[in-house]
Amino acid sequence: MFSSIVALSLAILAPSAYATILDVNVGPNGQFVYEPPFVHAAPGDIVRFHFNPKNHTVTQSAFDPPCVPLQDGFRTGFIPVAPGTNPLPVQEFHVPDNHGAPLWFYCGQTAHCGQGMVFAINPPAEHDPQSFQAHRDLAIARNGTAAVSPPATTYTPAPEPHWTPPTTTVPYGGGMYASHEPAPTYAVTPQEHRILVGADGKLAYSPANITAAVGDTVVFEFRPKNHTVTQSSFSNPCVPLEHGFKSGFQPVAADATEFPTFRLKINDTAPIWGYCGQVNHCQSGMVFSINAVESGPNNFAAFQQLAMRPSTSSRQTAGDNGSNSAGMVVSPSVSAAFGTFFLAGIAAAFL
Ligand SMILES: *[C@@H]1O[C@H](CO)[C@@H](O)[C@H](O)[C@H]1NC(C)=O
Ligand SMILES: *[C@@H]1O[C@H](CO)[C@@H](O)[C@H](O)[C@H]1NC(C)=O
Ligand SMILES: *[C@@H]1O[C@H](CO)[C@@H](O)[C@H](O)[C@H]1NC(C)=O
Ligand SMILES: *[C@@H]1O[C@H](CO)[C@@H](O)[C@H](O)[C@H]1NC(C)=O
Ligand SMILES: *[C@@H]1O[C@H](CO)[C@@H](O)[C@H](O)[C@H]1NC(C)=O
Numbered sequence: 001m002f003s004s005i006v007a008l009s010l011a012i013l014a015p016s017a018y019a020t021i022l023d024v025n026v027g028p029n030g031q032f033v034y035e036p037p038f039v040h041a042a043p044g045d046i047v048r049f050h051f052n053p054k055n056h057t058v059t060q061s062a063f064d065p066p067c068v069p070l071q072d073g074f075r076t077g078f079i080p081v082a083p084g085t086n087p088l089p090v091q092e093f094h095v096p097d098n099h100g101a102p103l104w105f106y107c108g109q110t111a112h113c114g115q116g117m118v119f120a121i122n123p124p125a126e127h128d129p130q131s132f133q134a135h136r137d138l139a140i141a142r143n144g145t146a147a148v149s150p151p152a153t154t155y156t157p158a159p160e161p162h163w164t165p166p167t168t169t170v171p172y173g174g175g176m177y178a179s180h181e182p183a184p185t186y187a188v189t190p191q192e193h194r195i196l197v198g199a200d201g202k203l204a205y206s207p208a209n210i211t212a213a214v215g216d217t218v219v220f221e222f223r224p225k226n227h228t229v230t231q232s233s234f235s236n237p238c239v240p241l242e243h244g245f246k247s248g249f250q251p252v253a254a255d256a257t258e259f260p261t262f263r264l265k266i267n268d269t270a271p272i273w274g275y276c277g278q279v280n281h282c283q284s285g286m287v288f289s290i291n292a293v294e295s296g297p298n299n300f301a302a303f304q305q306l307a308m309r310p311s312t313s314s315r316q317t318a319g320d321n322g323s324n325s326a327g328m329v330v331s332p333s334v335s336a337a338f339g340t341f342f343l344a345g346i347a348a349a350f351l
C-alpha cells in the first residue's frame with residue numbers, strides 16, 4: 001500500500017521550481033558506499049545518483065528486510081561504468097510526499113549490500129532503533145560474509161526482478177577495452193562464459209569466438225570424442241604457444257552424461273587464440289578466439305581461415321599434440337605453469 005503510493009508519486013511528480021537537487025555519489029573511489037550515506041529531503045526534491053566506475057544499483061528496500069527489493073519500489077537496474085568514464089551516468093529519484101517517512105535503498109550487486117552499501121532518505125535520528133546506522137548494521141548482519149559466504153567464481157547476482165533499463169547511455173564493454181592497455185585494476189562481478197567443445201559431434205567450439213572481461217572465467221566443456229583446448233597464436237593457429245595453456249586430450253564417451261571442463265581465467269584484454277590438438281581437427285577449422293578484435297584484420301574469421309589453409313606453416317607438427325603436463329592423469333585440480341585445471345567427470349573407461 002505504502003510502496004505503491006511511492007511508485008505512483010514517482011510517475012506523476014514533475015520536478016518543481018522549488019526542487020532541491022541532492023547529489024549522491026554511488027561507489028566513489030571504488031568503495032562500496034553511497035556518499036553521503038543519507039540525506040534529508042522534502043517532497044519534490046530530487047536525489048541525483050552519480051554512478052562511479054564498477055557496476056552498482058540503487059534499489060529501494062524496506063527498513064527490514066534490508067538488501068531485498070521493495071515491491072514496486074524504485075530501482076535503477078545495474079549501471080556498469082568503465083574506469084575513466086566522464087561524465088558519470090546519473091539516475092534521479094524524486095522524493096515523494098510521504099510525510100517525511102524514511103526511505104531505504106541498497107546496492108543490488110552481489111555482496112555489496114552485505115558490506116554496508118545502503119542509503120537512506122530521511123532516516124530517524126541516531127538513537128532511534130530505526131536509524132541509518134541500525135539499518136546498515138542489519139544489512140551487514142543479514143547479508144554480510146558472516147551470514148553467507150559467496151562462492152569464489154560462480155556468482156549468482158541477487159535477484160533484481162522487473163528493473164527497467166537505465167535511460168542514461170552507459171559507455172562500457174568490448175570496444176573500450178579492445179586494445180592492449182594495461183588491465184583495468186577494478187573488477188565488476190566476474191562472469192562465467194561456457195564454450196562447448198565438440199557439441200553434437202561437430203569439430204567446433206560453440207561459441208567459437210567470444211569477448212570476456214578481465215576477471216571473467218571461460219569454462220570449456222568437453223563433449224564426446226577426444227578433443228583438446230590448446231593455446232596458439234594468430235599466425236600459427238595449429239601450433240601450441242610456448243608456455244601457453246593446454247587442457248590435454250579429454251576423451252569423452254559417446255554416452256557420457258558428465259563432461260570434463262577446463263577453466264581459464266581472463267587476466268587482460270589481449271586476444272587469446274586456441275585450437276583442438278586432435279589430429280586434423282584444427283585444420284578442419286576447430287579453433288576459437290577470446291577477445292579477438294573483430295573490426296581489425298586479425299579477427300576470428302581470418303584466424304580460422306589461416307588454420308584451414310593447406311600449407312605447412314599452420315600445420316600441427318609432430319609431438320605438438322596438446323598433452324598437458326599431467327598427461328592423461330587427470331585430477332580435479334592440476335596446477336600447471338599457465339593455468340589451473342579443474343577436470344572432472346571423465347568416463348572411468350578412459351582412465
Ligand atoms: C540478502 O539476503 C536475503 C536473505 O538471504 C536475500 O533474499 C537477498 O537476496 C540478499 N540481498 C542481496 C543484495 O544479496
Ligand atoms: C553488472 O552486474 C550484473 C549483475 O551481477 C551483471 O548481470 C551484468 O552483466 C554486469 N554488467 C557488466 C557490464 O559487467
Ligand atoms: C585421444 O587422442 C590422443 C591423440 O590422438 C590419443 O593418443 C589417445 O589415445 C586418445 N584417447 C582415447 C581414450 O581415445
Ligand atoms: C565472431 O566472428 C565473426 C566472424 O569474424 C564475427 O562476425 C562476430 O562478430 C564474432 N563474434 C564475437 C562475439 O566476437
Ligand atoms: C605428445 O607430445 C609429447 C611431447 O610434446 C610427447 O611426449 C607425447 O608422447 C605425445 N603424445 C602423443 C599421444 O603423441
Ligand SMILES: *[C@@H]1O[C@H](CO)[C@@H](O)[C@H](O)[C@H]1NC(C)=O
Pocket residue numbers: 245264265266267272338339340
Ligand atoms: C591468468 O592468470 C592465472 C594465474 O596466474 C593463470 O592460471 C591463468 O592461466 C591466466 N590466464 C591466461 C588466459 O593466461
